[in-house]
Amino acid sequence: MMNATLDLKSDFPILAREIHGRPLAYLDNAATTQKPLCVIERVSNFYRTRNSNIHRGVHSLSEESSTLYEDARETVRAFIGAGDMREIVFTAGTTDAINLLARALGDCTTGGDAPFGDETRYSSDAQIGEGDEILVTGMEHHSNLLPWQDLCRRRGAVLRVLPLERNGTLHMEDISRRITSRTRLVAVTHVSNVTGIVNPVEELVRHAHDRGALVLVDGAQAVAHMPVDVASLDCDFYVFSGHKMFAENGIGVLYGKAARLEELPPARVGGGMVTSVTLESRREADLPLRFEAGTPNYPAAVSLAEAIRYLQRIGMQRIREHENTLHEYMREQLVKVGGLTVYGSAPEHSGSVAFNLDGIQPYDAGMIMDRMGVAVRTGTHCAEPLMRHFDINGCIRASLALYNDTDDIDRLAEAVRKAQSMLG
Amino acid sequence: MMNATLDLKSDFPILAREIHGRPLAYLDNAATTQKPLCVIERVSNFYRTRNSNIHRGVHSLSEESSTLYEDARETVRAFIGAGDMREIVFTAGTTDAINLLARALGDCTTGGDAPFGDETRYSSDAQIGEGDEILVTGMEHHSNLLPWQDLCRRRGAVLRVLPLERNGTLHMEDISRRITSRTRLVAVTHVSNVTGIVNPVEELVRHAHDRGALVLVDGAQAVAHMPVDVASLDCDFYVFSGHKMFAENGIGVLYGKAARLEELPPARVGGGMVTSVTLESRREADLPLRFEAGTPNYPAAVSLAEAIRYLQRIGMQRIREHENTLHEYMREQLVKVGGLTVYGSAPEHSGSVAFNLDGIQPYDAGMIMDRMGVAVRTGTHCAEPLMRHFDINGCIRASLALYNDTDDIDRLAEAVRKAQSMLG
Amino acid sequence: MTIAEIQDQIIEEMSAHEDWFDRYEALITLGREFGAPDDSLRRDEYRISGCQSAVWLTAEMRDGRLRLRADSDSQITRGMLALLLRVFDDQPPGKVADAELYFLDAIGLRSNLSPSRANGLGTIVRAIRETARRHTG
Amino acid sequence: MTIAEIQDQIIEEMSAHEDWFDRYEALITLGREFGAPDDSLRRDEYRISGCQSAVWLTAEMRDGRLRLRADSDSQITRGMLALLLRVFDDQPPGKVADAELYFLDAIGLRSNLSPSRANGLGTIVRAIRETARRHTG
Numbered sequence A, B: 001m002m003n004a005t006l007d008l009k010s011d012f013p014i015l016a017r018e019i020h021g022r023p024l025a026y027l028d029n030a031a032t033t034q035k036p037l038c039v040i041e042r043v044s045n046f047y048r049t050r051n052s053n054i055h056r057g058v059h060s061l062s063e064e065s066s067t068l069y070e071d072a073r074e075t076v077r078a079f080i081g082a083g084d085m086r087e088i089v090f091t092a093g094t095t096d097a098i099n100l101l102a103r104a105l106g107d108c109t110t111g112g113d114a115p116f117g118d119e120t121r122y123s124s125d126a127q128i129g130e131g132d133e134i135l136v137t138g139m140e141h142h143s144n145l146l147p148w149q150d151l152c153r154r155r156g157a158v159l160r161v162l163p164l165e166r167n168g169t170l171h172m173e174d175i176s177r178r179i180t181s182r183t184r185l186v187a188v189t190h191v192s193n194v195t196g197i198v199n200p201v202e203e204l205v206r207h208a209h210d211r212g213a214l215v216l217v218d219g220a221q222a223v224a225h226m227p228v229d230v231a232s233l234d235c236d237f238y239v240f241s242g243h244k245m246f247a248e249n250g251i252g253v254l255y256g257k258a259a260r261l262e263e264l265p266p267a268r269v270g271g272g273m274v275t276s277v278t279l280e281s282r283r284e285a286d287l288p289l290r291f292e293a294g295t296p297n298y299p300a301a302v303s304l305a306e307a308i309r310y311l312q313r314i315g316m317q318r319i320r321e322h323e324n325t326l327h328e329y330m331r332e333q334l335v336k337v338g339g340l341t342v343y344g345s346a347p348e349h350s351g352s353v354a355f356n357l358d359g360i361q362p363y364d365a366g367m368i369m370d371r372m373g374v375a376v377r378t379g380t381h382c383a384e385p386l387m388r389h390f391d392i393n394g395c396i397r398a399s400l401a402l403y404n405d406t407d408d409i410d411r412l413a414e415a416v417r418k419a420q421s422m423l424g
Numbered sequence C, D: 001m002t003i004a005e006i007q008d009q010i011i012e013e014m015s016a017h018e019d020w021f022d023r024y025e026a027l028i029t030l031g032r033e034f035g036a037p038d039d040s041l042r043r044d045e046y047r048i049s050g051c052q053s054a055v056w057l058t059a060e061m062r063d064g065r066l067r068l069r070a071d072s073d074s075q076i077t078r079g080m081l082a083l084l085l086r087v088f089d090d091q092p093p094g095k096v097a098d099a100e101l102y103f104l105d106a107i108g109l110r111s112n113l114s115p116s117r118a119n120g121l122g123t124i125v126r127a128i129r130e131t132a133r134r135h136t137g
């Protein structure tokens, strides 16, 4: 059963750390992943030898930085199976990408007029307005909920919610009822950051496209854990964060089909996204630069490319199998410990397991587990509607990445027992 | 005259690089600065030993990261003389900070209603709307122009421009005419990123406050070069980028007076900026977290704190003197070379010198200078209105930082001569 | 007893517990003994924001002294509240506002005071002091 | 001459110039000899975006061959345009669209082709090829 095991801990310097005199068992990967040495050194070397601002500087350093930045874009493109580099917009992260998209979809008009900027380039039909509907699900991270809530309120659109089954999966039978001819956008997470449930995204996309709605998939919890191919998902937008996939912080991706991005005005403006400017007007650069106002975080993009190469050397399919095996083992071990409730179960899981110890506040348990060297996250996990669905105030979340092993899980079980004995 | 000379090149690994067989003379500091070894190693060590997502995780790594992040905020606060940590909002950079502010000032209302979110907390008076005026200057970077252009068009406000004198300084006599009772905001750069002209910000602030207008100062070209004290400037908002002050990319600061920030709704929403969420509503966190949706770039904040400590060890006043001396020397040397025009002159300069070689396109000159190992920037420098003011299509910009020395300037002069001889 | 005397007493009691687990075991026991959950207290208006666990706090003046009531859904936090109330409850508000708080440090809870701590002990202490300040002068 | 023959000729001529400065000196001379600035060409509608220097390009078909005109405000870019037009002007559009372009590499201008280059040589080549493609089939 453990044959798919990877053995990668030594690639990650931080995993050699001790916490309160015990080796670190890091199970907070859904919050952020640790970085392999190759990524840390890549960025450090970049700053030591290559760094210079990009944007068509003519000197050599600037050209080297620019080339590496565009190479990183190509690496990302290939990694997620996008057709064209113009479809890869670098952002500061998932939250940033979703906010950028939400603003572009609804906040670039002057009271009903066409969007402005390079007016002729955009389609005012692409703007979400009065009476339009946006559909989110009951398991979204706040970052894929609040921007849509706000957009709906600003533009007079209506936020609809696809409810969940008791087990935490999407209520798929409801889909044809919830996606109506007024639905303009479906915003859904690929993988729940709490339960680890993998959503049937392809099916959702088919339904949405049948009704003429666009689909944004929040891939923050997916890209580090399984092969992702935006072409076969056929979603219109896909977003994720570098820091959750072994790259440094401060970089994220907004993938959008070129035809969709072409329709949208830039919602963030400034240096680097224009080809000419007067005090009254501007001409905007082509995709993807149009959406990248300001100095981009090109060193973090370089780190993302390095992280992707690291992932590709291991192989996403192998990573998926390793984590599947561990995920099952973790659920088994928790059930064996007993005296606890696991939230959510579905045909397909990835990454996180959420649970609570009977009669014990997750915060208290987390404190004890930390002293056992086990890093888990407790609280609402930025998913309060999902907490309400399970009728809890919060829970413990243990979440996996490629470097975890059965030893980490055994340590988790031991720490849970300790918390139970102290708090029970 | 050279007595204020600093000798810091050896702190910056990249400055030992060769370009086309010649030592690098890096004079593109207004685009981005290089990083001292202490900053590069601080971040690398952070990722090796401390990294974990912040936001009130209970495990030790998360607490260490959180503490370092908040320590960085305190370091920034003290560095710019802000009164309170709540006034320091971390952003992805200057452009990001200005866009965030522009959205918060005008795009959080539903057609004339009060701003929403935690409605009771904000003042709808703080929102800029129909007929209100925003005043920018003729020397702004596109990042401090386009967001205001867009805001005006979205909200029916009017963009006014404070014109420049022939020498590139602000037309200060015009001020009382241009700041009217309808002026809501004055957006002005502290230092021009092209001419290096230092603007009389305190005077502008006094005029603006007399008329009840707020002032945003774009400090991107100031913070690395001179002591900055927001309390004595008395501006309402001050923004800058880490990467232009020896820190890593992907971090910037929006300083705002607490009373001003309190009035403003968050224009970017998601995880981390709320204390509770339902499908219909939210309660927002207090300042500054309210404005920091998503996983912040806490490692880059740590790098910014390290860069600030580096600056403080040298002393901002010494840096200012060193750069002043060099700046004068650079102007002198260029005049000595002859056959060129320097743009802009003012009582106070910092950082950049902009010029053109007679009859030679800046792009051509830049290519030749690069081959001489001298890195300058050519083009419009994201300041096209200023180019139009000087009636040029672009220019060469040589810009200083604390590690530059007279040798760099001599190399600049030599490279200029070479370009003239090849192209003249 | 004065605030200082109570702190010294607590330090003496807790010093019996050598390692972290013993100390927290004691804290949890204190939390358990802290009294039954009080629904009149567990109301949104009394809730202190900024702690991961729910914490409720009220105060009133009686005979020139600050009378505090507090509760939490976390056992560990209840244990900390038990200690804090032992120190601060039934003291003159001026003393509460200004007292040097050294016992947390001495019994190894100091790190819990930092503003970024999820338990918000620092937040609770700040809330108590502010309440006290409102009741002085 | 065919596109390949012209490229070989250019490579031979330029190989006389050993170091970068000589080569660019030659390029600049080519640029100077490229002809006077042509105002009928220097119009916004002909401008190629994405280069730091201004580049204008037009094409028409004459006798089954692509007739190109181009200009730039940069001397160095004019030199490059001189070479590109020597290779591509007055050739059948199908050949222009598909020809392997190896001379830039051989004379040390290859790095100028990368999309992030400020001079946009790559952008110019792409624009020429697209124009040619529009005039084929």
Ligand SMILES: Cc1ncc(COP(=O)(O)O)c(C=O)c1O
Pocket (backbone or CB within 6 Å): A271, A294, A295, A296, B030, B031, B093, B094, B095, B096, B141, B143, B144, B189, B191, B192, B193, B218, B220, B221, B241, B243, B382
């Ligand atoms: C004066 C000024 N403002 C704003 C910016 C934009 O800064 P960033 O690109 O870091 O967002 C710059 C630099 O590019 C600048 O020089």
Ligand SMILES: Cc1ncc(COP(=O)(O)O)c(C=O)c1O
Pocket (backbone or CB within 6 Å): A030, A031, A093, A094, A095, A096, A141, A143, A144, A189, A191, A192, A193, A218, A220, A221, A241, A382, B271, B294, B295, B296
């Ligand atoms: C599903 C999901 N969406 C969005 C986010 C937000 O990502 P970030 O904080 O990197 O912007 C997260 C993680 O926090 C997440 O798990």
